[in-house]
Amino acid sequence: MAQHPVVATLLARSHRLGSDPRNTNYAGGNTSAKGVATDPVTGQPVELMWVKGSGGDLGTLAEAGLAVLRLDRLRALADTYPGVAREDEMVTAFEYCLHGNGGAAPSIDTAMHALVEAAHVDHLHPDSGIAFATAADGERLTAACFGDAVAWLPWRRPGFQLGLDIAEIKRTRPQAVGCVLGGHGITAWGATSEECEANALYIIRTAEAFLARHGKAEPFGPRLEGHQALPEAERRRRAAALAPVIRGLASTDLPQVGHFTDAAPVLDFLARAEHPRLAALGTSCPDHFLRTKVAPLVLDLPPTAPLDETIARLRELHTDYRAGYRAYYERYATADSPPMRGADPAIVLVPGVGMFSFGRDKQTARVAGEFYLNAINVMRGAEAVSGYAPIEESEKFAIEYWALEEAKLRRMPAPKPLHARVALVTGAGSGIGKAIAHRLAAEGACVVVADVNTATARAVADELGGPDRAVAVTVDVTSEEQIAEAFRTAVLAFGGVDLVVNNAGISISKPLLETTAEDWDRQHAIMARGSFLVSREAARTMIRQGLGGDLVYIASKNAVFAGPNNIAYSATKADQAHQVRLLAAELGAHGIRVNGVNPDGVVRGSGIFAGGWGAQRAATYGIAEEQLGAFYAQRTLLKREVLPEHVAAAVFALTGGDLTHTTGLHIPVDAGVAAAFLR
Structure with missing residues (x-):
């Protein structure tokens, strides 16, 4: 069905007003338009009002966010209004005024729009207008600024009576283009959408100019000695x-994310x-x-x-x-x-320092x-x-x-399992780490995507939904300073860190006699030492928070299985596996759980396999590289290929809230390799 022209005009006006923070705050205020449509049942014209429903934001308002109501029924409510003591009942009454499926749920401000005899109404929360509304002598200031063009209405709680009061101003003061609502905001109206918007902007910009012209230079008083901002x-x-x-502290009663x-x-x-x-x-x-x-x-x-x-x-x-x-x-x-x-x-x-909000x-x-x-x-x-x-x-x-x-x-919908939790995943730009980041975000976590490759980290953060869901950090896990900076970024972005996944790694497959000391040192620097450094910084943060937490190591089947041509990689994975046990024993007193996942043969999407490890392992087994995933699957008990998503599922199983009393555990994700069974 084609969009009604009144709706198109209303949405365009709403977007213009809502896109400028001088006009209203996020999700604040509402706009409306009245018009005539054809009743699909009777075929007769019917007067309707489209108004922003409960919730939503003017700057991004869509048609689905509008409540659609019949004007005749809305106006008839004035005859049955039971008074201020029972005005909350009127919100339920709005449901009987809906047209068709009604669209979004009508808000408490619906009466403000319906009862005013104007085709278009804007109710907004501009800083300049609220400055008048909260001034000790707001009524005098409103008169001094606007004359009789804008009325003053003392504080009244939003509701049906406020709608009646504004309608009375519009009826008895035809010269007024709007009003300042004491303690609240502003409302403007007009015969056309353009006139309504112009009147709203007139109130906002005129108030801004008045404050700039008449305001004293230092309204917050002189500077306090010693309270200036730090560099x-x-x-x-x-x-x-x-x-x-x-x-x-802010999460004492309910878990919170910070900003x-x-x-x-x-x-x-x-x-x-x-x-x-x-x-x-x-x-x-x-x-x-x-x-x-x-x-x-x-x-x-x-x-x-x-x-x-x-x-x-x-x-x-x-x-x-x-x-x-x-x-x-x-x-x-x-x-x-x-x-x-x-x-x-x-x-x-x-x-x-600044402001922390939760x-x-x-x-x-x-x-x-x-x-x-x-x-x-x-x-x-x-x-x-x-x-x-x-x-x-x-x-x-x-x-x-x-x-x-x-x-x-x-x-509101029930929170997801990782609601209000902040996760940091190393090596999250590709393969297993990327899959873990996606799974944790899907389960409600905010995610810090850490990777040595800045571009891939940013790409994954964008995939997860941008800065309200994920941020990217460049981290070489061999660098203490880069790790510390990553955690600083995390806590400034989301308030803290609750869940850390040690996933960063590389693989070099060589026989013992061909493995150099440099190969050994590089493997251990990234995985054994890197995991230790990340876990140490994570523990510092989690202990300061006092909220417990989770550390998860992505180790390997090779941590317990002895295979050929793999001394450096397997030894460092065994190191990681024992870090799990050691840290579980040490950090349990702080409510921090430490667990591991032992994958095997995760070829698809793997940055490690694509970087040469796949070719090396294929050569070891005497097969073509493209056959490596199928080869690994056939040597398992279940004959199934292990994918990054399967490892991510194990991480979620450990951290999603069901295994609250489990620490020091390693979960095999290898489709069944009997030689790697934990004993």
Whole structure:
């Protein structure tokens, strides 16, 4: 079916507005359009409204993300509206107004669009508009900035009554093109899509200009001595040292993925005298504090404080934060309130270093940080021309623990087995490592793709979905500094590391008398020594996190099977196999499990086999290289070829959550080689 022209126009407007962060935050706000379509049942024209449904983002909105409702039924709800005390019931009533299958689930803001007598309505969360909305004298500022072109509406919780209030403004103030919603955002309207968009942008840009023209130079106060940002390299090293500790604290109740930013506005805010007072006031726009919690945790030490002292203070502040959040919950919770969802902070601010944000996945964590950056911009604007005065704490609680918000959370799909876990896989640019990276990502993990080949690592990271799912790092596992830098990149990208797979390796197949000391040293440097170095750095990170973890070694059937012409490779694989046992014994006290996988004959897709190992082994067995996979299969009990995906499945079996009490184990993935049975 061809797309309705009204829908095409609405989506184009939404994309333009949503693509500019000055207009609205990610997933914030909604747009709508009204028009006439043919009822497929009666064949008669019917008035419809298309409006962004619950969830989704304006910048990427698709037709499937629109709710489609009948206007006559929506407007009839005004006659049966039971009042503010029962307005949550109206969301259920919207379901009886859907046209056809209705599209996306209608959001709480549907009434705002339906009841306003305008063909097009935009509700947005621009920083400049929210600065007016949260200013102590926002009504006066709105009048001073816009005259009678934009109305002021005091804070009212989103819902049907807010829609009625905005409709009344539109009806009684025909000169108004929109309104500032106290503590919330802006709404604009127009007879055409172009007029509506122009009115929304007029409000946003005029507010920006007013703040720039009338705002004081240093709204956050003078600089705090000793709180200036550290130099970039030192700042990021400090952030990398703190990230696993902070992530561990933020994951006390629920596992979290982290995000770090040292954006200039964050560093400037934290270097100013007023930042403790303003941070304690919390955010205001409902979209903000639903993502960032009622307030952040703010470190009260300068960035030059000793690291151990900083960590100890963060632990103290975290204990205080949890007690404060529980007290906040208990102040306002009623018998009907949902259970407390967790008392850990979503935002942690470290002066001179930056902001750590947390969420159930990387995107959620990143967006939480973006929302707090929005909040900083809002505070700056409000403080520049007035004073920042967010909505009352009781109202924040009512939004955070709203039954409708709880219902939205319950509609979310169940988390995948490796949800909120961060994996680092060495040698992940090809073959077994690539297959492992793909499997772990498919099971919900964020993945750090580590490989000596930068191009292949980046290609795999792109295949996995880009920076919200995977990042690439260049790692020669013989280099301690490159390994340390890889883990710094991992913890700054995702907050920490939970699962490390030692897979990097090479193979040189020669008889004893032809094996040089250089051959021996190279094999052992990459696999035995490299695995040791990676595991040591992984253990440092995991111990700082305090969340346990998994180390998995991709060893080999050759670790226990004696074959010809393979002394260097097999000896180093035996070394890796015993590292599994040694580290399982040592790291168990920290909740870190160490296990291994012993593959055999993984030819297809293998970088090792393609790099000459395949030709060497084929020559050893007196067969053509292209027959090597079939040859290995025929010598097994199951007569099956082993593929990279089979090894990846074993890694997932060890780490996916079912084998929680297993450590020190080696799993053969060789299709059955009796001589390699573990005894």
